[in-house]
Amino acid sequence: MRYRDPWYDALASGWGEGDGTGALSAPVPAPRREGRAGPAGGAAAEVYLEVQRSAAFQEVRSRYRRFVVPAVAVFLVWYVAYVVAATAAPGIMARPVAGAVNVAMLAGLGQFLSTFLLAWAYARHARLRRDRAALELRWDTQELTRGVQGGAS
Amino acid sequence: MTGDHQTLALLLFSAFVAVTLGITTWVSRSRRGSAEEFYAGGRLFSPMENGFAVAGDYASAASFLGVPGLIALFGYDGVLYVVGFLVAWLVVLFLVAELVRNCGRFTLADVVAARMGERPVRIAAGTSSVTVSVLYLVAQMVGAGSLVALLLGRTGGGAQAWTVVGVGALMVIYVSLGGMRATTWIQIVKAVLMMGGTAVLTVLVLVRFHGDLDRLLLTAAERSGHGDAFLAPGLKYGGDLTARLDFVSLGLALVLGTAGLPHILSRFYTVPTARAARRSAIWSIGLIGGFYLMAIVLGFGAAAIVGPDVLRGSNAAGNTAVPLLALDLGGGADSAAGTVLFAVVAAVAFATILAVVAGITLASSASVAHDLYASLRRRGARQRSEVAVARVAAAGIGVVAIALGLLARDLNVAFLVGLAFAVAASANLPVLLYSLFWRGFTTRGAVWAVYGGLIPALVLVVLSPVVSGSPDSLFPGVDFQLFPLQNPGIVSVPLGFLAGWLGTVTSTELPDEAKHAETEVRSLTGAGAV
Numbered sequence: 001m002r003y004r005d006p007w008y009d010a011l012a013s014g015w016g017e018g019d020g021t022g023a024l025s026a027p028v029p030a031p032r033r034e035g036r037a038g039p040a041g042g043a044a045a046e047v048y049l050e051v052q053r054s055a056a057f058q059e060v061r062s063r064y065r066r067f068v069v070p071a072v073a074v075f076l077v078w079y080v081a082y083v084v085a086a087t088a089a090p091g092i093m094a095r096p097v098a099g100a101v102n103v104a105m106l107a108g109l110g111q112f113l114s115t116f117l118l119a120w121a122y123a124r125h126a127r128l129r130r131d132r133a134a135l136e137l138r139w140d141t142q143e144l145t146r147g148v149q150g151g152a153s
Numbered sequence: 154m155t156g157d158h159q160t161l162a163l164l165l166f167s168a169f170v171a172v173t174l175g176i177t178t179w180v181s182r183s184r185r186g187s188a189e190e191f192y193a194g195g196r197l198f199s200p201m202e203n204g205f206a207v208a209g210d211y212a213s214a215a216s217f218l219g220v221p222g223l224i225a226l227f228g229y230d231g232v233l234y235v236v237g238f239l240v241a242w243l244v245v246l247f248l249v250a251e252l253v254r255n256c257g258r259f260t261l262a263d264v265v266a267a268r269m270g271e272r273p274v275r276i277a278a279g280t281s282s283v284t285v286s287v288l289y290l291v292a293q294m295v296g297a298g299s300l301v302a303l304l305l306g307r308t309g310g311g312a313q314a315w316t317v318v319g320v321g322a323l324m325v326i327y328v329s330l331g332g333m334r335a336t337t338w339i340q341i342v343k344a345v346l347m348m349g350g351t352a353v354l355t356v357l358v359l360v361r362f363h364g365d366l367d368r369l370l371l372t373a374a375e376r377s378g379h380g381d382a383f384l385a386p387g388l389k390y391g392g393d394l395t396a397r398l399d400f401v402s403l404g405l406a407l408v409l410g411t412a413g414l415p416h417i418l419s420r421f422y423t424v425p426t427a428r429a430a431r432r433s434a435i436w437s438i439g440l441i442g443g444f445y446l447m448a449i450v451l452g453f454g455a456a457a458i459v460g461p462d463v464l465r466g467s468n469a470a471g472n473t474a475v476p477l478l479a480l481d482l483g484g485g486a487d488s489a490a491g492t493v494l495f496a497v498v499a500a501v502a503f504a505t506i507l508a509v510v511a512g513i514t515l516a517s518s519a520s521v522a523h524d525l526y527a528s529l530r531r532r533g534a535r536q537r538s539e540v541a542v543a544r545v546a547a548a549g550i551g552v553v554a555i556a557l558g559l560l561a562r563d564l565n566v567a568f569l570v571g572l573a574f575a576v577a578a579s580a581n582l583p584v585l586l587y588s589l590f591w592r593g594f595t596t597r598g599a600v601w602a603v604y605g606g607l608i609p610a611l612v613l614v615v616l617s618p619v620v621s622g623s624p625d626s627l628f629p630g631v632d633f634q635l636f637p638l639q640n641p642g643i644v645s646v647p648l649g650f651l652a653g654w655l656g657t658v659t660s661t662e663l664p665d666e667a668k669h670a671e672t673e674v675r676s677l678t679g680a681g682a683v
Contacts, residue, residue, distance in 0.1 A: 087391070
């Protein structure tokens with residue numbers, strides 16, 4: 001089954017305009033009630049455990065982790081290395097490369113560039129590899145929790 | 154600086170204040186009342202709008218005036234400083250923005266409290282959020298006071314005090330009448346003004362050097378009197394081992410602190426979905442990165458065109474580098490273009506401060522009303538009253554910030570900002586990451602993580618050379634300095650993570666598998682998100 005993301009093109013500017021398709025009235029769940037208790041709460045907890053164990057969710061989670069864990073490691077190590085090099089080995093950083101440009105300038109620009117690149121790569125990865133599966137899981141999970149809560153919305 | 158500049162600058166200040174007050178009344182005309190509206194602006198901003206608002210919320214006067222000033226005086230070390238502010242956004246984008254948007258409603262504590270014993274966690278996270286916000290707010294107020302006094306050429310204490318009071322009054326009006334919607338639009342207007350003003354100045358600098366960046370750098374190095382050392386690290390942060398360690402500590406606080414700033418997190422609740430939150434983070438990375446690249450050009454431009462002697466003569470910390478550069482680029486103090494550019498820069502700086510303080514005031518009033526008051530009030534009070542409490546809290550925070558801003562008038566703004574980031578990284582980030590990613594995390598772990606980061610960070614600052622034991626400290630007469638660094642981050646951030654782990658492994662409470670499953674499923678899919 002495929003779902004359309006009702007928000008995808010609905011970039012309403014915040015002044016109460018819909019996107020003209022009526023998609024905004026798609027089933028949006030009730031706000032989470034704090035301290036939800038009773039049998040319905042227990043059943044909803046079962047739903048979340050069940051979804052968490054499902055292969056579809058495990059796939060979404062591992063795709064997220066497989067990108068984020070190495071990416072975080074890379075940029076944190078690269079940033080710490082940059083700061084430590086600048087404070088502990090300014091001699092190396094001051095080495096000229098071409099004209100007024102030295103190693104430090106290149107490293108600084110490299111930080112800007114790697115930040116832009118990683119941000120772009122993350123957005124692309126999330127859009128292509130995660131969004132659709134996550135959205136399907138979202139509607140499925142909401143259907144299930146709505147079911148166990150006796151149709152309350 | 155002659156009377157012309159000041160009159161024009163004042164005129165532009167007034168125009169900005171009039172426009173923002175207009176926005177506030179227009180927004181508050183209808184749609185009053187609901188918490189959704191007040192804290193999150195109805196959650197219908199587009200990613201682009203929110204991206205601009207995030208950039209407007211994040212880039213404070215410390216960025217707009219401080220960074221170019223730092224570069225103009227200390228060269229490459231200013232670049233080193235600014236890189237941390239940008240790289241931090243990868244932490245926000247990868248680990249926080251989408252997941253927090255999916256799990257929470259209005260505040261950071263929402264995310265943590267969804268999994269844990271509601272009350273103690275909410276009180277802890279609310280307390281640390283308010284602490285971070287107030288520290289950051291005081292930094293902005295102090296900056297506003299000295300900046301406006303400086304730009305208007307009124308060095309008297311009276312002008313400075315009245316500026317602080319005026320900024321405080323304005324931010325309370327914006328927030329308590331307009332809520333998130335007015336705050337967001339003010340930040341968008343400010344971000345557009347700031348990006349526009351910076352871009353114009355950057356183009357003028359590049360035109361002056363015929364697009365030859367190499368010559369710009371060489372001229373800056375030559376005029377600085379430091380030669381090649383100006384283009385390499387070490388002029389500001391390169392002193393003895395303590396000074397170098399202090400910078401590493403600051404860098405760590407900057408990179409990890411952004412993801413724990415309450416006013417940045419609450420911005421992601423103003424868009425409809427996690428996907429929109431991601432796209433707004435991408436927009437803001439582009440805008441902030443572009444802005445900092447231009448700020449670097451302006452910094453070297455100020456060193457090359459205005460020269461460090463003039464800059465130091467005007468303001469020892471270099472905070473007037475951008476306005477003086479604008480004056481020069483326009484054709485000097487007597488030219489009409491110079492006057493206009495100077496006034497525009499001054500007005501943008503003023504707008505910057507107003508937009509940032511409004512964002513922080515809103516986030517901290519949300520923490521007071523939604524976390525602290527909601528946990529401490531009697532059961533069964535109506536939802537309506539929470540927004541009323543938040544409006545009153547905004548006024549209360551305004552009064553506190555004005556009072557502290559007047560008291561802390563002589564503290565260094567950059568230090569206060571670094572401190573706010575360090576507290577955010579130590580107290581807010583560990584608990585947030587643990588609750589999102591650690592299956593075995595418990596209530597006690599959450600409470601310990603918050604206080605285990607917050608208390609060491611604050612205590613280390615009290616014991617640092619900033620407060621006592623050196624000629625520049627807050628109380629130069631006494632000496633109870635025990636901790637050598639100005640920024641506590643390198644110690645307090647690991648302590649926050651350690652305390653959270655320790656609290657979890659020593660607690661008798663079994664981690665709730667179902668709650669963890671719920672957090673994980675909700676954070677990654679958006680199921681049940683409001």
